[in-house]
Amino acid sequence: MEPLSSLQIFGLILYQLLPVWIGLIIIFAASIATKTKTGLYGKLFDSPIGMVGFTLVMFWVLTALFGDMIMTHDPLQQISGMKNKLPGTPTEGAETADFQWYLLGGDNLARDVFSRVVAGSRIVLKIAPLATLFAFMVGITLGLPAGYYGGKRDTFLSFLANLILAFPVILLFYLLVTPEIVETGLPKYMAAVLFLFPIIFLVVLWQSRFYTQPQKRNLFVALTVLIGGWIYLGIAWNADPIGIISMQANILIVFVAVVFVNSPTVFRIIRGLTMDIKTRDYVAAAQTRGEGPWYIMLWEILPNARGPLIVDFCLRIGYTTILLGTLGFFGLGLESESPDWGSTINAGRRLLAIYAHPALPPALSLMSLVLGLNLLADGLREQSLRD
Amino acid sequence: MGSFIFKRFGVMALTALCLTFIVFYLTNLYPNLEKLAKTQGNMRMTDEQVTSWLGNRGYSQNTFKKYGEWLGVVPSFKTVTEDGTVISRCTRAGMAPEDIPSYCGIIQANWGYSTVFKEEVWSIVTKRLGLTSWLMFAVLCVMVPMALIVGILAGMREGSRTDRTLSTFSIVTTATPEYVSGVIFIVLFASSQIGLSPLLSDWGLMSGKTLFKGSATSAMADITFANFTLPVMALALYGMGYIARMTRASMAEVMTAQYIRTARLKGVSFKNVVLKHALRNALIAPFTVIILQIPWLLTGVVIVETLFNYKGFGWALVQAAQNNDIELLLGISVIAVIVVLVTQLISDIGYVFLNPRIRVS
Numbered sequence: 001m002e003p004l005s006s007l008q009i010f011g012l013i014l015y016q017l018l019p020v021w022i023g024l025i026i027i028f029a030a031s032i033a034t035k036t037k038t039g040l041y042g043k044l045f046d047s048p049i050g051m052v053g054f055t056l057v058m059f060w061v062l063t064a065l066f067g068d069m070i071m072t073h074d075p076l077q078q079i080s081g082m083k084n085k086l087p088g089t090p091t092e093g094a095e096t097a098d099f100q101w102y103l104l105g106g107d108n109l110a111r112d113v114f115s116r117v118v119a120g121s122r123i124v125l126k127i128a129p130l131a132t133l134f135a136f137m138v139g140i141t142l143g144l145p146a147g148y149y150g151g152k153r154d155t156f157l158s159f160l161a162n163l164i165l166a167f168p169v170i171l172l173f174y175l176l177v178t179p180e181i182v183e184t185g186l187p188k189y190m191a192a193v194l195f196l197f198p199i200i201f202l203v204v205l206w207q208s209r210f211y212t213q214p215q216k217r218n219l220f221v222a223l224t225v226l227i228g229g230w231i232y233l234g235i236a237w238n239a240d241p242i243g244i245i246s247m248q249a250n251i252l253i254v255f256v257a258v259v260f261v262n263s264p265t266v267f268r269i270i271r272g273l274t275m276d277i278k279t280r281d282y283v284a285a286a287q288t289r290g291e292g293p294w295y296i297m298l299w300e301i302l303p304n305a306r307g308p309l310i311v312d313f314c315l316r317i318g319y320t321t322i323l324l325g326t327l328g329f330f331g332l333g334l335e336s337e338s339p340d341w342g343s344t345i346n347a348g349r350r351l352l353a354i355y356a357h358p359a360l361p362p363a364l365s366l367m368s369l370v371l372g373l374n375l376l377a378d379g380l381r382e383q384s385l386r387d
Numbered sequence: 388m389g390s391f392i393f394k395r396f397g398v399m400a401l402t403a404l405c406l407t408f409i410v411f412y413l414t415n416l417y418p419n420l421e422k423l424a425k426t427q428g429n430m431r432m433t434d435e436q437v438t439s440w441l442g443n444r445g446y447s448q449n450t451f452k453k454y455g456e457w458l459g460v461v462p463s464f465k466t467v468t469e470d471g472t473v474i475s476r477c478t479r480a481g482m483a484p485e486d487i488p489s490y491c492g493i494i495q496a497n498w499g500y501s502t503v504f505k506e507e508v509w510s511i512v513t514k515r516l517g518l519t520s521w522l523m524f525a526v527l528c529v530m531v532p533m534a535l536i537v538g539i540l541a542g543m544r545e546g547s548r549t550d551r552t553l554s555t556f557s558i559v560t561t562a563t564p565e566y567v568s569g570v571i572f573i574v575l576f577a578s579s580q581i582g583l584s585p586l587l588s589d590w591g592l593m594s595g596k597t598l599f600k601g602s603a604t605s606a607m608a609d610i611t612f613a614n615f616t617l618p619v620m621a622l623a624l625y626g627m628g629y630i631a632r633m634t635r636a637s638m639a640e641v642m643t644a645q646y647i648r649t650a651r652l653k654g655v656s657f658k659n660v661v662l663k664h665a666l667r668n669a670l671i672a673p674f675t676v677i678i679l680q681i682p683w684l685l686t687g688v689v690i691v692e693t694l695f696n697y698k699g700f701g702w703a704l705v706q707a708a709q710n711n712d713i714e715l716l717l718g719i720s721v722i723a724v725i726v727v728l729v730t731q732l733i734s735d736i737g738y739v740f741l742n743p744r745i746r747v748s
Contacts (some may be wrong), residue, residue: 049555078676111488116466119599158399159398159402162402163402163405163409164681165727166402166406166723166724166727166728167406167720167723167724168682168686168689168704168720168723169686170686170687170689170690170701170704170705170708171704171708171716171719171720171723174704174705174708174709175409175410175413175414175708176413178419178708180418180419180421180422180711181413181415181418181419183417183418184416184417184418185414188415221579281588318562322564325564325566325567326564326566326690329566329690329693330693342566345566345567345570348570349566349570349573349694352570352573352574352578352601353573353577353579353580353597353601354578356574356578356580356581356582359569359570359574360571360574362565363566363570363571364567364571364602366564366567367562367563367567370562370563370564371558371562371563372560374558375558376559378554378558
């Protein structure tokens with residue numbers, strides 16, 4: 001069979017991504033139709049920058065979601081004779097039922113670059129948003145009291161945050177993610193501590209709000225402890241009694257490292273916002289009403305800080321994606337055959353001047369996802385400042 | 388002011404102590420020591436041999452005691468072997484046994500001995516830091532003016548077409564980490580197969596094979612335009628977006644101030660308003676950002692030096708970390724933490740000097 005021309009490659013990639021295009025059209029049609037009713041999200045569709053960002057982000061979310069339909073080959077399968085082959089090369093020895101070409105060529109281990117990029121988006125989108133969410137939970141739970149009470153507590157927590165921030169990120173990664181450290185179980189204990197924070201956060205959230213209605217509070221707290229505890233056991237200790245939730249050991253380590261690096265920055269942001277907001281009149285009103293400190297922090301200050309926090313959340317997912325890429329680039333954490341973008345760039349960079357096609361697609365993918373998130377954040381900021 | 392700086396130095400010393408202790412603790416965990424013993428001694432050592440190797444060299448002592456030795460407040464561990472040679476972290480080749488000092492730590496200006504490079508940590512650190520400072524210097528020379536120009540042009544007329552284009556440009560640069568822009572640059576400019584170089588040599592516009600070099604190894608001896616441009620650009624591009632956005636925000640804020648309106652109403656031309664009235668006030672905030680960007684560049688340097696094979700500070704960090712070279716890693720951490728803390732101090736003090744409305748108390 002003949003190799004494909006550039007135009008044919010382009011057309012076939014567009015065709016492979018068909019589920020993504022359909023998904024994007026449906027999401028856009030639905031969002032624009034209900035735009036007046038959905039608040040800040042609807043207003044996003046008034047800003048061209050926000051819309052471009054949203055499209056890029058949704059593109060990758062849908063690609064990750066429909067990955068199985070989009071991938072043309074198994075991302076880990078090596079087909080002999082396809083090593084470093086250029087984009088559009090017909091697959092060697094393909095059956096009639098198989099996909100006939102390597103759309104973006106083969107890498108140095110004769111795997112399909114296109115499928116690996118798609119599979120990589122899954123790994124990134126599985127870890128980055130969740131890790132950012134956890135970092136926010138840690139940052140909020142510690143940052144609110146530090147900003148609200150001030151004093152010794154604040155000095156101590158700020159010192160810890162600055163201590164972590166004074167580490168060069170890569171040194172920290174090397175110290176936490178190497179196999180020798182993993183052997184000591186240290187990342188596991190860190191996971192055990194860090195993953196407790198979401199549960200603590202939710203329990204305090206319900207307690208502070210509903211302590212006057214014990215029935216409701218008991219229900220919420222019980223649900224949180226039950227479901228949260230189940231997920232906690234599964235993720236942090238790999239000891240889910242039912243055996244549904246588990247996390248691969250090396251993904252857990254990467255996850256912990258990324259949460260650990262992100263939390264101090266979130267802590268500083270929340271602390272700053274809290275110190276600013278606690279001087280407002282509605283906080284004084286709540287204090288006069290006799291509300292407890294945690295009620296004020298979680299139900300008065302936090303909702304009023306949501307604007308900057310949502311924007312920072314988007315930016316931080318992008319930053320987390322970059323950090324994940326950095327980890328992959330240094331070959332830390334994930335196994336070397338993992339299709340995540342950082343590892344693929346790392347594998348492709350050695351032959352970069354001769355074969356550009358294995359390293360370039362993951363690099364551009366990472367950039368486009370981060371760009372999408374940054375533009376989305378910019379659009380959200382613009383729209384939230386408008387009112 | 389004096390007590391402020393004094394207090395800051397106290398916090399700095401405490402941070403440095405805590406940080407180096409964490410590094411010390413993590414590198415001295417048993418699996419790491421075992422790896423060190425096997426790479427230094429023999430890959431096929433038995434467990435007993437590993438234990439005795441570590442024991443002879445004082446690695447199996449209490450972590451706090453070892454940390455004290457490294458600091459130079461506790462006398463160093465010594466073993467005298469049967470043939471009379473003394474094994475101690477103070478021993479160096481050609482030293483008579485009676486000359487070996489009992490204290491040798493950071494306080495005695497002894498940074499230790501690198502197990503990977505077989506060289507004094509201090510000489511490695513200074514040599515590598517020298518190489519990296521050239522890179523950093525070049526990056527700052529490119530990044531700061533570029534970022535300020537982009538930020539000022541974008542911020543002086545908020546919402547204009549120039550503003551939108553330049554703001555989008557700075558967002559794109561913040562979304563391109565060094566390892567992505569490095570890869571794109573190498574493909575575009577440093578490959579003889581694809582990108583610009585084959586085109587240019589076909590047209591006869593270029594004598595060499597590629598426009599720029601994809602490796603900066605030769606820049607360690609002799610910095611040229613061809614071998615240094617790509618690493619510098621990769622670093623500068625990622626860093627500049629953030630500074631440009633801060634400058635833009637600060638400039639846009641200043642341009643709405645009352646005194647700018649007064650100046651405009653007085654009939655001062657737009658050019659003069661920007662250059663004489665707005666610029667000075669708009670540059671206070673970016674100053675802090677630029678200074679604080681320096682420790683952040685240190686992380687970028689590690690990536691760029693690895694990608695472009697420039698054997699500087701970042702490259703040494705990676706080598707030390709991969710081989711668990713404890714004393715070199717500690718030396719590097721000390722330098723890194725000093726850079727972070729000193730830049731923070733400079734940014735705080737500089738901010739006060741630039742902005743007379745703020746006083747340190």
